[in-house]
Amino acid sequence: xxxxxxxxxxxxxxxxxxxxxxxxxxxxxxxxxxxxxxxxxxxxxxxxxxxxxxxxxxxxxxxxxxxxxxxxxxxxxxxxxxxxxxxxxxxxxxxxxxxxxxxxxxxxxxxxxxxxxxxxxxxxxxxxxxxxxxxxxxxxxxxxxxxxxxxxxxxxxxxxxxxxxxxxxxxxxxxxxxxxxxxxxxxxxxxxxxxxxxxxxxxxxxxxxxxxxxxxxxxxxxxxxxxxxxxxxxxxxxxxxxxxxxxxxxxxxxxxxxxxxxxxxxxxxxxxxxxxxxxxxxxxxxxxxxxxxxxxxxxxxxxxxxxxxxxxxxxxxxxxxxxxxxxxxxxxxxxxxxxxxxxxxxxxxxxxxxxxxxxxxxxxxxxxxxxxxxxxxxxxxxxxxxxxxxxxxxxxxxxxxxxxxxxxxxxxxxxxxxxxxxxxxxxxxxxxxxxxxxxxxxxxxxxxxxxxxxxxxxxxxxxxxxxxxxxxxxxxxxxxxxxxxxxxxxxxxxxxxxxxxxxxxxxxxxxxxxxxxxxxxxxxxxxxxxxxxxxxxxxxxxxxxxxxxxxxxxxxxxxxxxxxxxxxxxxxxxxxxxxxxxxxxx
Numbered sequence: 001x002x003x004x005x006x007x008x009x010x011x012x013x014x015x016x017x018x019x020x021x022x023x024x025x026x027x028x029x030x031x032x033x034x035x036x037x038x039x040x041x042x043x044x045x046x047x048x049x050x051x052x053x054x055x056x057x058x059x060x061x062x063x064x065x066x067x068x069x070x071x072x073x074x075x076x077x078x079x080x081x082x083x084x085x086x087x088x089x090x091x092x093x094x095x096x097x098x099x100x101x102x103x104x105x106x107x108x109x110x111x112x113x114x115x116x117x118x119x120x121x122x123x124x125x126x127x128x129x130x131x132x133x134x135x136x137x138x139x140x141x142x143x144x145x146x147x148x149x150x151x152x153x154x155x156x157x158x159x160x161x162x163x164x165x166x167x168x169x170x171x172x173x174x175x176x177x178x179x180x181x182x183x184x185x186x187x188x189x190x191x192x193x194x195x196x197x198x199x200x201x202x203x204x205x206x207x208x209x210x211x212x213x214x215x216x217x218x219x220x221x222x223x224x225x226x227x228x229x230x231x232x233x234x235x236x237x238x239x240x241x242x243x244x245x246x247x248x249x250x251x252x253x254x255x256x257x258x259x260x261x262x263x264x265x266x267x268x269x270x271x272x273x274x275x276x277x278x279x280x281x282x283x284x285x286x287x288x289x290x291x292x293x294x295x296x297x298x299x300x301x302x303x304x305x306x307x308x309x310x311x312x313x314x315x316x317x318x319x320x321x322x323x324x325x326x327x328x329x330x331x332x333x334x335x336x337x338x339x340x341x342x343x344x345x346x347x348x349x350x351x352x353x354x355x356x357x358x359x360x361x362x363x364x365x366x367x368x369x370x371x372x373x374x375x376x377x378x379x380x381x382x383x384x385x386x387x388x389x390x391x392x393x394x395x396x397x398x399x400x401x402x403x404x405x406x407x408x409x410x411x412x413x414x415x416x417x418x419x420x421x422x423x424x425x426x427x428x429x430x431x432x433x434x435x436x437x438x439x440x441x442x443x444x445x446x447x448x449x450x451x452x453x454x455x456x457x458x459x460x461x462x463x464x465x466x467x468x469x470x471x472x473x474x475x476x477x478x479x480x481x482x483x484x485x486x487x488x489x490x491x492x493x494x495x496x497x498x499x500x501x502x503x504x505x506x507x508x509x510x511x512x513x514x515x516x517x518x519x520x521x522x523x524x525x526x527x528x529x530x531x532x533x534x535x536x537x538x539x540x541x542x543x544x545x546x547x548x549x550x551x552x553x554x555x556x557x558x559x560x561x562x563x564x565x566x567x568x569x570x571x572x573x574x575x576x577x578x579x580x581x582x583x584x585x586x
Contacts, residue, residue, distance in 0.1 A: 006268050011304075011311040014054035016062050020075050025264065027257045027303070029056060030081035032250050033063060037086055042208060042218040042238035045247065046225060048289070048388025050304035050328060052251035053221040054098075057167050060219060064092040064165050067127060092165035092217065093128050093157060096120055100170040104177035106186055110196050113174070117146035124153065132156055147203045154207045157214035166204070166218040172227035179226075184371060191230040191371075201231040208237070224386045229368040240367045242386070245294035252289060252300035255279070265314060272317050281509055282309055284489070285323045288405040290392040302388070304328065305408065321510050324408050348380050352417050355390070355404060357476030359494035362399040389413060407489055414480040427464035429457050435485045442487040442507075445516045448578050451568050454481065455575035465573040471524035474570050475502060478522065487511065488518075501548045507561045517561040519545050519554070525571040534569055534577055541567040542581045549583055 007025040019026050029052075036043055047053050062068060062075050069090035076082045097120050103112035118141075125137040136156060143149045157164055175197065179187040190197045207215040220238060222228070228237070241247050253261075262275045271278070286305040290296060305325055312320040354361050363381035373379050381402060384390045389412060391405035404410050421427040437453055440446040458464060468477045475492070483490040488505040496504065505518035521541035525533055545565035548554070554563065569577035 006270060007264070009265075009307060009311045009314055010055075011307040014052075014058055016055060016058040017075065019055075020062075020078075025261060026079075027253055027261065028079050029059065029250060030063070030076065030079040031084075032056075032247070033060070033081050034084070034086050035246060036060075036219070037088060039241060039244075039246070040239040041216060042220075044220045044228065044238040044240045044242075045250065046222055046240070046242040046386050047251050047291070048302070048386075049223055050302065050325075051388070052303040054169055056251050057096075057169050057219060057221065060165075061094050061096065061167060063089060064217075065094050065127075066090055066092060066131075066162075088217075092163050093124070093131070093214075094165050094167060095124055095153065096167045096169070097171075098169040099175075100173040102174040104174040104181065106178075106182060109174070109178070109186075109190065113196065114146055117149070121146075121149050121153075128162075131162060132160060147200055150200075150203050150207065154214050158212045162214060163216045164207075164214045166215055168218075168220045170222060171220050172222035172224055175227040176224070179371060187371060188230075191227060195231075197227075198231045201228075201237060205232070205237050224383055225366075225368045226371050226374065226383070229370050233370065242367065243292050243365060245292040248290065248292045248295035248298055249300065251303065253303050253306055254298060254300060255283075255287070258282075258301055258306055262310070265310070270314055273313060273319070278309075278313070278319075281319060282306060283406075285309075285407045288391055288403075289388060293392055293395050293400055296392070296394060299391075302328075302408075319510070323510070324411070328408065347375065347377050349417075349420050351377055351380055351384075352413065352420065353473075353476060355384075355413055356417050356480050357472045359492065360393065360401055360403045361390070362396050362401055364398070365400050410483065414483050417476075417480045418484065421464065421467070425463070426467065427457075427461050429454070429481060431484060434481070435487075438482070438485045438487050441516065441518075442511070443513075443515050445562075445564065447516075447518065447564065447566055447580075450482075451575060451578055454478070458573050458575075468573050471522075474524055474573075475522050479503065487514065496553055500551070500553070501545060504554065506557050507559055509559075512559060514559070514561050517554075517558045517563050519548055519563065519565050521545055521567045523567060523569045525569065525576070527572045529571065531576075537569055538567055538577065538579055541579075545581045546583065 007023050010019050010024040010026065013019060013024065018024070045053070063081065068075060072082065072085070072089065097117065099113075099116070101116045103109065121140060125140055129137050133156070140149055140152055143152050154164065175187060175191060178190065189195055192198060204215070204218075207213055208218070218238060220228070225240065259275060259279060262271065262278055265271045266275050282301070286301045286309070287299055289300040289302065290298070291300070305328060308325040309320060309323070312318075351361060361381055363385070364378050365385060366379055366382045369376070369379045369382070374383065381390065385392070385400075385402055388405070389409055390402035392400050393403045394401040404413055434450070434453065437446075437450045441450050458468070468474050479490065479492055482503070487508060489508060491504040491506055493500045493502050501519040502522045503518075503520040505520065507514040507517050521544055523537035523541055525537070545567070549563060549565060563583070565581040565583065567577070567579045567581065568575060
């Protein structure tokens with residue numbers, strides 16, 4: 001338990017007022033307030049799920065709410081903005097929507113949308129009816145639709161000289177669910193033509209144009225630009241600042257922010273682990289998100305995942321056994337349905353495969369595209385970037401270089417590839433059996449059965465063979481399937497240093513009793529190559545493995561495990577040789 005005067009950890013909280021009122025730790029993002037005001041009146045931001053978007057919106061709500069004019073010190077006394085307030089502080093009526101509350105089932109969709117909007121209009125009336133004419137609430141609720149109520153509020157506020165700040169959180173949540181679980185036709189009925197969601201945004205657009213309009217500011221968040229492109233096709237409703245370097249750090253935690261938080265709890269005696277050790281453990285799992293090609297030196301941690309880890313350490317004194325928050329896994333599962341690959345394994349499958357095999361891809365990041373344009377490779381890669389499944393690492397010939405940011409995401413990418421092969425009836429494997437074999441590999445040193453099992457499945461399931469013809473394909477295939485078990489962090493060569501072994505089976509930090517770690521070299525023969533070439537490849541692998549065994553990356557992460565050096569040789573899809581190299585050979 002934390003002492004009463006030590007700040008609570010806000011894991012799972014997005015209620016800014018509660019964080020301020022009940023002494024929770026807050027990573028201060030209020031210095032972005034003047035930047036947002038200067039950037040645009042109608043602000044659009046895309047970030048991955050569980051990155052702190054809702055908390056940001058709730059903070060803006062508290063800051064701009066006209067009812068909080070006398071609560072500035074209470075709500076913001078400890079924040080940067082308290083010493084640097086803007087002229088717009090406490091000047092708005094806040095109208096809020098969160099469309100994650102909308103039921104996406106077709107028979108409930110429009111009704112649920114109207115119900116959520118009605119609830120939000122009631123909340124608006126509760127907050128602000130004292131500023132309007134006596135019958136404001138009654139007249140508002142007489143209106144029969146969300147759009148009619150929007151127009152009524154706008155008109156009344158204009159007459160009273162009041163200003164509205166519209167906040168829409170998870171604007172695309174239910175439309176993404178429709179697209180993923182029901183299909184394109186149902187999605188288009190809501191977002192195209194006379195669809196109710198499109199009309200809703202048409203009314204918002206009207207409220208932002210012309211003189212005498214009360215809607216002066218707007219902040220919209222979501223996880224992709226698809227829906228906004230569809231519902232606002234033909235007109236702009238806001239400026240997209242997703243890739244703007246100025247706002248790279250607007251949500252999530254930078255490493256200095258994370259370190260400051262950890263040092264706070266460490267200095268108060270609440271953390272047993274060393275701060276540097278904690279960052280070292282969190283970094284490969286939660287870090288390395290970059291949202292702008294001009295912010296390459298500033299990577300971001302997923303704030304929800306970092307708080308999950310810290311919360312566990314504060315509560316129990318040690319890190320969680322599962323480094324991935326189950327809530328994150330649930331969210332990625334939802335995304336998987338949205339980007340699911342067709343039965344024919346078309347271009348999008350090739351993109352996923354390229355990312356697994358090489359660890360990166362390049363793309364011209366598009367700030368908006370319709371659902372019809374999602375199959376374009378640049379748009380598909382952009383979608384993976386928006387979802388947080390790829391992160392910007394640099395630029396190449398005018399395109400963004402996109403990489404898998406961390407181990408948490410890598411698991412999801414492997415899953416997409418594996419499920420696409422399974423759903424297309426190309427290849428399936430018993431992961432329970434594979435997991436048991438890798439367990440024996442980890443604790444008994446029995447590594448050959450793992451590769452023999454995979455080879456036997458390749459022999460039986462002939463359709464997969466055309467997909468693993470070539471060295472990169474073989475390595476990518478092994479990486480995806482071996483990387484789905486949790487005894488090791490399987491690090492490929494492209495993750496480490498140039499000239500490193502093909503795979504390093506790094507022992508999980510959560511399994512300190514693991515007996516064996518491995519370096520693996522995968523060698524490949526073309527089908528026409530003679531058996532004599534196998535000896536040459538094995539000699540080459542032996543020299544490489546012996547060289548890499550003493551590398552600092554291995555020695556600093558292997559713990560108490562014994563290192564074993566192994567080589568497997570494939571000819572096409574066929575496993576033709578397995579060999580262990582013994583370190584005394586050096």
